Amino acid sequence: MSEQILKLGIPAGSLQKATIELFAKAGFRISNTERNYLPQIDDEQIQLLMLRAQEMSAYVADGVLDAGITGYDWITENARDVVEVAELEYSKATTKPARWVLAVPNESKVKKPQDLNGGIITTELVNATKKYFADKNIDVTVEFSWGATEVKARLVDAIVDLTETGSSMRANNLRIIDTVITSTTRFIANEQAWNDKFKRAKMESIAILLNAAIDAKSRVGLKLNIKKQDLESMLKILPAEKSPTISNLVDPDYIAIEVIIDEKTERSLVPALKKAGASGIITYPLNKVIH
Secondary structure, eight states: OOOOOOEEEEEEEHHHHHHHHHHHHHHHOOOOOOOOOOOSSSTTTTEEEEHHHHHHHHHTTSSSSSEEEEEHHHHHHHTHHHHHHEEEOOOOOSSEEEEEEEETTTTOOOOOOGTTTTOOOESSOHHHHHHHHHHTTTOOOEEEEOOGGGGGGGTSSSSEESSSSSSHHHTTTEEEEEEEEEEEEEEEEEEEHTSHHHHHHHHHHHHHHHHHHHHHHHEEEEEEEEEGGGGHHHHHHOOOOSSOOOEEEEEEEEEEEEEEEEEHHHHHHHHHHHHTTTEEEEEEESSSSOO
16 A cells, blocks of 8 residues: 555545546546445555535545545535635536526516515525525525425425536426526645645646546547548548648558547548548547547
């Protein structure tokens, strides 16, 4: 066991599966996660602890953990002093930021936040919700909700709840009035740990690998062969992060091109390349893309 250890918190609950998969793409194998708050990782310099994202910033700020992964929403909610190492643009369902939204039943007469003056709001994100209404000079009572917040929308005047796609709101016949806070996942550090040479270097390395894995999720590698005389016309079709890699083939009349492209453009780009004379077209998944 290494004498130098980084105590790292990863989120239990809704972000757990996505986080473990992200670490795997970044090159870290996390195991023994079922009902175990001390999972194993194949890096002897990292000691893992699995906690709910809601608690993470408090444990990091207090020095129980050197670093952790949590949402910007809970950093704001807990109002604890932590160092933000990196923004990690992933979530449980999509790569889009999650939103805490103000919502009411479809049948409610409420059209805007000001219509809730004097009303009762229920949410898990109490402090951020209080600040949202205070900033608008709207007098409301904010009550804490122990989960299943959508169900309570018809017991109070409105709710503030988390959504990525809005599907849960629609399923519960709720109407979104406004966004209270937008949140992405953050890699945070304890200030003292951040000033430690070994721990800071370790955190920076992890952040690079995690963001490289996130970038790779939406991209694929593309290889193809073309005639040398078609290079200029082919380059006009091909997008590239910077410039494509061009290699000579045994046949002096042909060259190979390799680029990284957005996955969503692959299905339109490949047929266009084929029609333009490309051959030997191969696409392949990427684990990491480092800028």
